[in-house]
Amino acid sequence: MAMTRDDVIKALSAVTIDESGTTLPASGRLSQVVVDPTNRVMFSILIDPSEATRFEPIRRKAEGAVLAMAGVSGVFASLTSERGPNQPAPAPARPPSPGQAAGPRTGPALPGVRHIVAVASGKGGVGKSTTACNLALALSAQGLKVGLLDADIYGPSVPKLFGLSGKPKVIEERLLAPMDGYGIKVMSIGFLIEPETAMIWRGPMVQSAITQMLREVAWGELDILVVDMPPGTGDAQLTMAQATPLSGAVIVSTPQDLALIDARRGVTMFRKVAVPILGVIENMATFVCPNCGHSSHIFGHGGARAEAARLDVPFLGEIPLNMTIRETSDAGRPVVAVDPDGPQAQIYRTIAAQLWSNLSGGPATRAAPRIVIE
Ligand code: ADP
16 A cells, blocks of 8 residues: 555654654654655654654654554654754764764764775766775775775665675664675665665665764774765755765866866865865776777876865876776776775775775784794
8 A cells, every 4th residue: 555645744644853842843843754666764853963862752653553554564663953053062982083074974983994085076977986996895805894885865776786786684673784796785765765765865865874884884894884865966966065074075086177176076075074184086988999098188187186186185096097997896896895906996996095095094904913833
């Protein structure tokens, strides 16, 4: 039986938020309610961060009220605070490392995760997701423990890039197991909802879904969690950049002028929320002809490097426009995983090593050698 949003709102009217009996829908704190085609229900409750403890039982009651409805297949309810970028925020949970700007990052640190790094782009289609996947795999090839969170809520592509399907396992209440993608831990909104559903989400919904994927997934111990951000530099991206305890951000750009202007906006956005820029990557930089080996600069060349210098951010490297990269990504077999010693993987590995060194202030750490006594 198809459920409607009105059915859900009616069920939520049984939940009151104060002693005078104000119902949740009447309180003005309920976000847009979304019911997906499989009768999964998603909503968030808007709160001030100081109200989190008082509202947690209300959130659970709201979840219970919806779960009790006939036909519902799941509930995704969360508490969201819509703190504006200029409002004061709690001090960062961790002191910033040397060289990092101290700033108004609101998200508390994720226990067990050393660094969270956003891979962002000023616009879609520049190869952000392809780069995020291959960089994550290259970091893993260095012996680091790596997770990849696909936060590109409007167009999750990580399941396809890794050839992963199916639903993540629920380990215990409100805790999901990440999927395994060539040895790294992977989570994507694409595993959880129908692709069309997220398209209609607004800022607070997007943020709460991402917060949930950050905090309600059993990431375990990680050296680095790579976050594939939604493309662009709008409010949703800004809020996310602020709400996630990021150690830094990487901006992917093509050499085209237009993309560079967008990349500049990306740098400005992260600076606004005091997230250090770990570097700019130029993707689709050169085209090397597979037949004759001649390289052509189809979109111009060197723009991203020059722009990085102008903006005073590190330049991490260039990735060529390459048929193998496209074919392997589109086939769900990322090039760094399937041809780890090939020329393309080498490029990602060099960039990953530089990225890690910019992040940790030292050379890439490898897993400690195991001493075997025979
Ligand atoms: P975005 O995440 O920025 O929207 P994607 O990573 O989905 O971009 O890439 C868009 C398309 O470009 C995909 O078909 C992908 O395979 C291709 N692509 C990305 N980077 C490269 C590259 N360096 N060489 C060739 N094709 C690429």
